[in-house]
Structures are given as structure tokens and as C-alpha cells.
Amino acid sequence: MSALGHVFEQAGLATVALGSIGSHIQGTAPPxxxxxxxxxxxxxxxxxDADFQHxxxxxxxxLLSSPEPVVEKFAETIDDDGTETMSCExxxxxxxxxxxxxxxxxxxWPAYDRAVAKLGNRVGAGRTVSADDIPAAVQSFxxxxxxxxxxxxxxxxxxxxxxxxxxxxxxxxxxxLAEHAPAAWAGARWFFTSxxxxxxxxxxxxxxxxxxxxxxxxxxxxxGDM
Amino acid sequence: xxxxxxxxxxxxxxxPDFETTAFTTPPPLAEATVAIVTSASLHHPDQDDFSPMDxxxxxxxxxxxDYMCGHWSPNFDATGIALDLNTVFPIDRLDxxxxxxxIGKVSDIHLSYAGNQFDLxxxxxxxxxxxxxxxxxxxxxxxxxxxx
Numbered sequence: 001m002s003a004l005g006h007v008f009e010q011a012g013l014a015t016v017a018l019g020s021i022g023s024h025i026q027g028t029a030p031p032x033x034x035x036x037x038x039x040x041x042x043x044x045x046x047x048x049d050a051d052f053q054h055x056x057x058x059x060x061x062x063l064l065s066s067p068e069p070v071v072e073k074f075a076e077t078i079d080d081d082g083t084e085t086m087s088c089e090x091x092x093x094x095x096x097x098x099x100x101x102x103x104x105x106x107x108x109w110p111a112y113d114r115a116v117a118k119l120g121n122r123v124g125a126g127r128t129v130s131a132d133d134i135p136a137a138v139q140s141f142x143x144x145x146x147x148x149x150x151x152x153x154x155x156x157x158x159x160x161x162x163x164x165x166x167x168x169x170x171x172x173x174x175x176x177l178a179e180h181a182p183a184a185w186a187g188a189r190w191f192f193t194s195x196x197x198x199x200x201x202x203x204x205x206x207x208x209x210x211x212x213x214x215x216x217x218x219x220x221x222x223x224g225d226m
Numbered sequence: 227x228x229x230x231x232x233x234x235x236x237x238x239x240x241x242p243d244f245e246t247t248a249f250t251t252p253p254p255l256a257e258a259t260v261a262i263v264t265s266a267s268l269h270h271p272d273q274d275d276f277s278p279m280d281x282x283x284x285x286x287x288x289x290x291x292d293y294m295c296g297h298w299s300p301n302f303d304a305t306g307i308a309l310d311l312n313t314v315f316p317i318d319r320l321d322x323x324x325x326x327x328x329i330g331k332v333s334d335i336h337l338s339y340a341g342n343q344f345d346l347x348x349x350x351x352x353x354x355x356x357x358x359x360x361x362x363x364x365x366x367x368x369x370x371x372x373x374x
Contacts, residue, residue, distance in 0.1 A: 001265050001371040003242045003346050004339065004354050008263070008369055011358035014252030017371035021233050027241040030371075031249050039229040041302035043372045044319075047310035053319050060370065061255055061329070069247045082228025086305075115308075122311065123295050123304040127275055158278070164300060171305055184303040189227055223300045225231035 005030035016060045018043045026071055032063040033071040038078045039184030045078055047181060052076075080183065086190035088177035099142050101196035105135040105166075108173040115176035124172035128157040129165040137162050138197050144204035150213065159208075160220035163201050167191050170198070192222060202226070232301050242346050253330075258367040260324075261333035262286075263357070265341025266307070266314050266374035267296035276340040281348035283357045286336040288317060297374050299342045307374070314374050333366050341373055 002025055005015045009031045016032045019025030020040050025033045036056060038045045046052040056074060063070055091107025093100065112131055116124060125131040133156065141163070143153035155162055171187040182190075192198040201221060208218035252258055267276040269284045276284075276296040286293070293315065295307055306313040320332045337357050343349060361369065 001263075001341065001373050003244075003350060004263065004265075004357075005371060006244045006248055007350055007354035008358045008361075009248035009250045011355060012250050012362055013358055013366060013369050014250045014258075015369045015371060018373065020373055021236060024236070024239075024241060029244070029247060031247055039303050039306075040232060041304060041374055042306040042313050043374065044313050044316050047306045047313040050312075050319065050322070053312055053316055054322075057316060057319055057323065057370075061368075064252050064255055064368065067251075069249055080229035082231070119308060120292060120311075122293055123308045126271075127294065127296055160300065161298065164298075167300070168304055168308075172308055175305065175308060181309055182305050184306060185227060185229055187305040188300075188303065192227070220298075220300055223227050223232055224235045226227050 002028035002030035002033060005033070014064060016063050018056070018060060022073070029069065029071060031069050032066065034060045034063060035071065035073045037073065039080045042078070042184050045076070078184070080185050082185070084183045084186045084189070085194065086174055086178055086182045086186040087180075088174045088190070090195065099139065101138050101142060101200045102135045104196045105138045105169075108170065111176040112169055112173040115172045119172070119175060121172065123168040125165045125169040127165055127168075128161045131169060134166055134169045137166055138200065141201050141204040145200055145207050147207065149211070150204075150208055150217070159217060163221040166197055166201065170195060188223065192226060229303075235301070242350070252368050255329050255368070256327055257330040259331045259333050259365055260320055260329050260368045260370060261361055261366045262315055262317065262320070262336040262370050262372060263339070264315055264336070264372045264374070265339050266372065267298070267340045268293045268315060268338040269296055270294070279343070280340045281343065281353050283353055284338045285360070286338055288332060288334050288336055295374065296340070297342065298340065302374050314372055316370075316372070333361070333364060335364055337361065
């Protein structure tokens with residue numbers, strides 16, 4: 001973002017860049033930058049909190065009155081201590097003949113549809129894998145975790161992108177099941193630690209690493225600190 | 227998994243270097259047309275998704291609210307934008323600022339790039355200047371950049 005700030009100013013546009021990582025926005029020194037120390041993915045800070053978002057924008061647009069390049073830090077910080085996990089009930093077993101992860105993914109269809117009807121689909125399935133095909137995509141990672149080489153496992157696209165759609169499908173469905181707006185990363189932690197599909201994807205990732213597959217193929221299946 | 231740990235992973239990345247800082251003085255905000263440019267790979271469902279290393283941009287229609295986040299990375303919280311588009315793309319907030327006269331006008335069009343680029347040369351030399359010209363041609367004065 002900061003790099004684009006330089007380019008756009010050169011073209012005659014006045015710009016303000018929000019940045020979530022202090023070292024980046026300070027290091028690239030955009031013409032006007034506001035470091036918002038919020039979790040990645042939430043540059044305006046708090047979803048469904050118009051007052052908070054307006055405070056961020058007021059500070060950002062206030063920088064336009066500076067007579068020279070300026071980078072400031074927003075006064076409020078939102079911390080993620082890595083502990084809060086989304087709390088929501090998963091569907092009970094329905095078809096014992098299916099792998100638990102596939103059965104679970106199928107059981108989330110109604111919740112996913114409710115969430116999309118209410119919120120729209122911004123991060124759910126559909127970028128690479130349709131919601132209808134999520135259980136089959138989960139099965140492909142079961143195959144990898146079981147030792148099948150990933151190219152022969154039926155993964156319907158680039159593994160990281162398919163995993164991203166599965167995670168998005170689950171996190172979107174969870175928003176219909178939970179009774180609260182989750183803190184940042186709480187949905188991701190829930191997916192990777194509490195769901196059959198998330199644990200399966202992590203097992204597949206480990207299996208790919210152990211098999212000596214190229215690091216970019218498996219690394220980006222999950223957040224980099226996992 | 228914690229936000230601070232994910233951010234720490236980016237600590238060793240090479241940052242682009244600019245010898246000088248271009249600087250444009252805007253008109254008064256209350257008279258300015260404001261657009262959002264995001265690096266969240268947002269696109270409308272009927273537009274092409276962003277491919278890996280896609281250095282192009284998509285034109286977003288400010289009158290629509292059907293956006294998908296095509297950001298190729300597991301390293302961000304996705305529930306924020308799932309709950310509220312404005313967490314990343316504060317289009318409703320800008321509409322409110324225009325309604326109360328804080329800003330002159332919200333642009334009808336906005337832009338989206340893919341932020342997870344390791345090589346910025348194409349963005350700096352090609353799609354960046356092209357996007358800026360596109361906004362200038364649409365009489366935009368001020369740009370708010372938002373990441374994801």
C-alpha cells in the first residue's frame with residue numbers, strides 16, 4: 001500500500017495509507033501514513049463499530065492537512081493474545097459411513113447458506129471450490145494426510161487456495177452458528193484446532209512437508225506461524 | 227497462532243525503497259472526491275479473481291456491496307470482512323462522511339490490487355501509474371489506501 005502511495009502522489013493524487021504493521025509503514029515512508037496497530041485483516045479495527053471506524057478515518061484524513069510527508073500511529077491498539085477461540089457447536093455425526101471431516105463439512109451446509117444469506121459471501125467458498133464441492137475438497141486432503149501424493153489426491157486446484165476456500169466456508173458458517181462477533185483470529189484458531197477439517201488440513205500439510213514437497217506448496221495451506 | 231507471530235514472519239521482508247517522496251497537496255477535504263484503493267484483492271463476483279502474482283487491478287463499483295476477498299494468503303483474519311465490509315473497505319463510512327459534508331464526494335469507482343506481491347516492479351512501473359491515471363480521469367482528488 002505504501003508503495004502505491006508514492007506512485008499515486010506522483011500522478012497528482014493526495015493519499016493516505018493505513019498500515020497494520022508498524023515496521024512496514026514506517027520503513028516505506030508513504031507520503032501520508034497511519035499505523036493502525038490492529039490485527040491483520042482488520043485495518044479499520046472493529047467490524048460493525050461505525051464509531052470506531054470513523055475515529056480511524058478522522059485521524060487518517062486529518063493527515064491531509066500536513067504540509068509535508070507524515071506517518072503517525074493511531075492512538076488505540078487492538079491486541080490479539082493468541083488465546084481466544086471462536087465458540088460454536090459443530091453438527092453431530094449424520095452419516096457414519098463418511099470420514100468425520102467430510103460428514104462435518106456436509107453438515108455445515110445449512111449454516112453456511114444462512115450466513116451467506118445474511119452477510120453475503122466475501123471470504124467463503126466459490127473462489128476455487130463451490131460450497132457444494134467443499135466435502136469433496138476435504139476428502140482430497142484426507143487422502144493426502146493418508147499418504148497419497150498431493151498431485152494424485154484429487155485436490156481441485158492449488159492446495160493453498162483450496163484450503164483457503166475450505167477455511168472460508170467453515171468460518172463463514174461459524175458466523176451463523178456463533179452468537180457473538182469473534183475476535184480477530186478466533187475463527188481461524190477454531191477452524192484449525194476444533195474442527196475435523198482443520199485438523200485434517202494440518203495433517204495433510206505435515207504429510208506434504210514430510211514427503212519433501214516444495215515448501216511453497218504446503219506452507220501456505222495454513223497461517224505461517226502454525 | 228497469534229497476530230503478533232504472523233506479523234513477525236514479515237519482519238525480514240525487503241521493503242521498497244524510494245529516494246524521494248512525492249507529495250500532492252489536496253483540495254479542501256470538504257470539496258474533494260475520495261476513492262478507496264485496497265490491496266485486499268476485492269472484486270465483484272462477475273469479475274476475474276486475482277491469480278497468483280497478479281499485478282493488475284480491478285475497478286470496483288461503489289454503488290454495489292457484493293465484494294469477494296481474493297487475497298492469496300492464509301495470514302489474515304477473514305471474519306472481520308466477512309462480518310462487515312467496512313472493516314477493510316469503508317465505503318459506508320465514506321458515504322456517511324459525504325452526507326455530513328466532511329468530504330466533498332465519494333467516487334463512483336474504486337480500485338483493488340493484490341497486496342501479497344514479492345516483486346513490486348510491475349506495480350510501480352505499470353499497473354500503479356495506470357490505476358492512478360484512471361482515478362485522475364474520474365476526477366478523484368484523494369485516495370484512502372487500505373490493506374488486509
